Amino acid sequence: MDCSISNEDLVCAIDEEKYNFFCNTLDFGMEHTIDLKIFENKETYNQIIQVCANIFKEDIQRITHFTNDPYCGIAAIDIPEGSIFNKKVNSVYGAAVAMGIFGNIGNPNIDSINKMPFSIYSASHENAKLLNSKDLVQYPPEVKLGFHNDGLFQGKQIHIPKNIMVYNMYINYRKPGNFKWAPLAAWEEAEKYERLLNEKLVKIRITPNFYFDKEGNINNTFVDTVEVPICRINEEGEASFFLNGNVLAQDNGLELADIVNSMRDSISENPNNILIAQKERRAFYLKNDFGFHARDIFEEPIEDADLTRVFIRAVDINAKSYYSY
Numbered sequence: 001m002d003c004s005i006s007n008e009d010l011v012c013a014i015d016e017e018k019y020n021f022f023c024n025t026l027d028f029g030m031e032h033t034i035d036l037k038i039f040e041n042k043e044t045y046n047q048i049i050q051v052c053a054n055i056f057k058e059d060i061q062r063i064t065h066f067t068n069d070p071y072c073g074i075a076a077i078d079i080p081e082g083s084i085f086n087k088k089v090n091s092v093y094g095a096a097v098a099m100g101i102f103g104n105i106g107n108p109n110i111d112s113i114n115k116m117p118f119s120i121y122s123a124s125h126e127n128a129k130l131l132n133s134k135d136l137v138q139y140p141p142e143v144k145l146g147f148h149n150d151g152l153f154q155g156k157q158i159h160i161p162k163n164i165m166v167y168n169m170y171i172n173y174r175k176p177g178n179f180k181w182a183p184l185a186a187w188e189e190a191e192k193y194e195r196l197l198n199e200k201l202v203k204i205r206i207t208p209n210f211y212f213d214k215e216g217n218i219n220n221t222f223v224d225t226v227e228v229p230i231c232r233i234n235e236e237g238e239a240s241f242f243l244n245g246n247v248l249a250q251d252n253g254l255e256l257a258d259i260v261n262s263m264r265d266s267i268s269e270n271p272n273n274i275l276i277a278q279k280e281r282r283a284f285y286l287k288n289d290f291g292f293h294a295r296d297i298f299e300e301p302i303e304d305a306d307l308t309r310v311f312i313r314a315v316d317i318n319a320k321s322y323y324s325y
């Protein structure tokens, strides 16, 4: 496929009639009963996946057509709001569409904290202040998040999930910028960095995921630091990458840190990268082992609310085994 495809062509919009039909078919009820907690029940989620398979068959085919292409690897959908529902009901049914479609593409890992098939990321001015006051570095919407791929940590094993889904439930910025995708197959300098980094152990400070527990304590649900290769080439000559977190000169020496930094620059400057605008109720589907993703800084927060952004992220347990450390 021609990778010069216009980026908005990778987004398909679900029509409102189909969405209303989906909500009525599930019929979870209105505002007093419906909640994201419906996803704690495996049977309910399976039902959502089945209903999605029937109602959104063409949308699922369109998404996988793009994500299975190594020169593309990403697609997005816009989920409408049904005018017969209020905001809260719409937000749960929106997540049901995004996750129902994901369940037809991958098999989501159950989040260890919320016991649901996705993690919830909720950023607010209040949380940001709290983390800053404790000198904890995190990645709120207003901080740049550079190109990386997502890993799945199980014990001391890193796996690279095949599919990922990120769904913007709520964005309280006037300029949310773009979601960015760099397809590995279209990265011109890939071979150079594969040669430089193959099997070379690198100390990586993993991008943290801070979580506030019921007592208000802050925990990081990810490991802090790992020492693993950023690139591995298998016997067939195929390269796999685990690019995440910070690689600092103080941990790795200047030379190695410089190579990783220039690799990140090379990925982000590649003319074949794909940009898709961030939008509320837009879900992004990525083939995580086909490339790297990043996002712009979110700019111009709308002042009236403390909450700045809420998104859910699902990762596939169908994953490439990458490395044991």
Ligand SMILES: [Fe+2]
Binding pocket: 148, 149, 150, 293
């Ligand atoms: Fe990510």
